Amino acid sequence: MKDYIINNKKGILFVIGGLILLIIMIIIHNISYKKELLVNSLEMFETQISEPETVRILSEEELLEIFLVDNKDTIEFLANTFKIDFEILIEKLKNDYENINLLNSENIEYTLLEYLYTLEDNEKYLFDNTITKCQDDKDYMVALIKYFTNIYDGVDFSIAAAIAQIESNYTASSMLNKNNIFGGMSNGSLIKYKNIEYGILSYIKLLNDGYFINGLNTVESIGRIYNPTYNSNGEKIAKPSWVTKVNNALEEFVNIDTTIDLNTVKSLKNK
Numbered sequence: 001m002k003d004y005i006i007n008n009k010k011g012i013l014f015v016i017g018g019l020i021l022l023i024i025m026i027i028i029h030n031i032s033y034k035k036e037l038l039v040n041s042l043e044m045f046e047t048q049i050s051e052p053e054t055v056r057i058l059s060e061e062e063l064l065e066i067f068l069v070d071n072k073d074t075i076e077f078l079a080n081t082f083k084i085d086f087e088i089l090i091e092k093l094k095n096d097y098e099n100i101n102l103l104n105s106e107n108i109e110y111t112l113l114e115y116l117y118t119l120e121d122n123e124k125y126l127f128d129n130t131i132t133k134c135q136d137d138k139d140y141m142v143a144l145i146k147y148f149t150n151i152y153d154g155v156d157f158s159i160a161a162a163i164a165q166i167e168s169n170y171t172a173s174s175m176l177n178k179n180n181i182f183g184g185m186s187n188g189s190l191i192k193y194k195n196i197e198y199g200i201l202s203y204i205k206l207l208n209d210g211y212f213i214n215g216l217n218t219v220e221s222i223g224r225i226y227n228p229t230y231n232s233n234g235e236k237i238a239k240p241s242w243v244t245k246v247n248n249a250l251e252e253f254v255n256i257d258t259t260i261d262l263n264t265v266k267s268l269k270n271k
Contacts, residue, residue: 096115137271140196152208155212159219162246166245181199181200
């Protein structure tokens with residue numbers, strides 16, 4: 001055997017070398033194959049994570065719940081303004097949201113206000129009408145005028161604020177006790193409002209519905225209805241002294257930034 005190996009040494013070494021080479025090639029092939037599998041697996045994984053699962057479409061009831069949560073502060077503030085229990089108002093909105101197109105409203109506050117006025121007319125028993133006397137200062141009342149004129153955006157803030165200034169100066173106790181800053185009268189007496197928020201809202205709505213929508217958008221044209229008199233020709237005009245006072249008061253409000261959010265309004269209450 002020894003002689004055979006010696007005599008065939010080159011052949012044996014060639015065979016051994018061939019086997020070693022074959023083994024190396026098999027190992028390299030296996031490594032390449034495993035690498036290819038790994039790359040393919042990673043690509044499949046990346047594809048899977050880059051393609052999200054089909055998004056579930058929320059039901060209208062779920063969208064309503066989200067809307068009510070997102071707008072809780074506004075709904076609560078308006079509920080307090082009208083003196084209706086917050087939870088009762090939420091249930092009413094859940095029942096009536098389709099009728100008032102609440103989820104698609106472009107002016108949520110306006111939609112809510114108009115709904116509350118209608119609800120107040122139809123279901124008076126849901127609302128508390130006891131008087132809460134105003135304990136707030138001018139800054140809060142002016143902030144309320146800003147807030148509500150942003151909702152009823154056809155009303156000029158500066159004119160609304162100036163009229164209130166000359167009617168009550170935001171301090172007259174005889175008017176603030178009735179939450180009436182604009183001198184609104186009924187049957188010869190100042191109108192009483194349940195709180196200052198409701199009183200100022202009613203004032204802005206009056207200007208919107210009774211004046212600005214009808215094209216009465218100057219001090220003089222408003223005054224012909226708001227505080228009228230007659231000239232020497234018997235023509236109905238705004239009382240000149242009233243017009244002068246309002247125009248003078250305008251100087252305080254014409255350059256004021258009317259941008260305001262509800263949190264700012266609330267921060268000024270009872271300050």
